[in-house]
Amino acid sequence: MKVLIAYSSKYGSTREIAEHVCKILQTDGFDVNIEKASASLKMKNYDAIILGSGVYVGKWLPGMENLLKKHFSLLQEKRVWIFSDGPTGKEEPTESIKNWKFPNYLELLLKQINPKGIMVFNGKMLLEDMNMVHKFIIKKMNAPLGDFRDWEAISEWAKSIAEQLEEPNK
Numbered sequence: 001m002k003v004l005i006a007y008s009s010k011y012g013s014t015r016e017i018a019e020h021v022c023k024i025l026q027t028d029g030f031d032v033n034i035e036k037a038s039a040s041l042k043m044k045n046y047d048a049i050i051l052g053s054g055v056y057v058g059k060w061l062p063g064m065e066n067l068l069k070k071h072f073s074l075l076q077e078k079r080v081w082i083f084s085d086g087p088t089g090k091e092e093p094t095e096s097i098k099n100w101k102f103p104n105y106l107e108l109l110l111k112q113i114n115p116k117g118i119m120v121f122n123g124k125m126l127l128e129d130m131n132m133v134h135k136f137i138i139k140k141m142n143a144p145l146g147d148f149r150d151w152e153a154i155s156e157w158a159k160s161i162a163e164q165l166e167e168p169n170k
Contacts, residue, residue: 001165003030004046007053008037008061013124013147014054014085017154021050021083024158030165037063039070048079048165054123055086059103068109080115081161085123085149116164119157122148 003025007018018034025032035041043049053064068075084102101118102110110118124147127135138145 001030001047002045003032003048003050003165004041004043005032005034005050005052006037006041006043006064006067007034007051008064008067009052010054010056010061011124011126011129013149014052016124017083017085017121017149018050018052020151020154021052021158021161024155025162025165028159028162030162037061037067039066041067041071043071043074043078046078048081048161049075050081050083050161052083052085055084055120060084060106065106068106068113072109072113075113079165080113081117081119082110082115083119083121083157085121117157117161121154122150124149 005018005022005025007014009015009018015036022032022034033046037051037053051064051067053060059065082102101120125138125143125145126147127138127145130138
């Protein structure tokens with residue numbers, strides 16, 4: 001089974017999550033490709049697609065939004081899973097962002113795509129990774145800094161996808 005993981009990452013956190021999910025699926029015997037999200041990405045020959053985007057101020061990154069809009073019809077025909085990462089701190093990610101799972105303005109698109117699963121993971125925010133503007137904003141917001149990703153939760157989610165992929169038409 002061919003699986004595509006398409007990600008949109010500003011400072012590398014989402015890419016690292018995508019790579020981790022990729023390794024787990026490959027270990028389980030799936031043929032997995034990982035690509036940066038863009039409207040020009042070729043997705044037709046994949047049986048399943050995992051989409052991941054970093055979240056900034058409640059929005060996905062433009063590469064993921066463009067991919068969703070361009071490939072909307074194709075995604076409706078595929079088995080799709082979605083993840084976001086971005087909240088920082090030690091709280092459960094959905095609690096810290098009040099059960100947010102995706103940008104509200106994409107709700108209609110995502111309902112029609114009907115993903116098999118949607119997950120939000122805590123992210124990583126390190127000042128040394130950021131440009132000057134983002135450093136200034138983050139300092140003013142007094143946002144928690146550090147790597148808050150829960151690799152065990154990410155691994156469990158990836159394993160659950162592998163289990164679902166092994167079941168035909170689920």
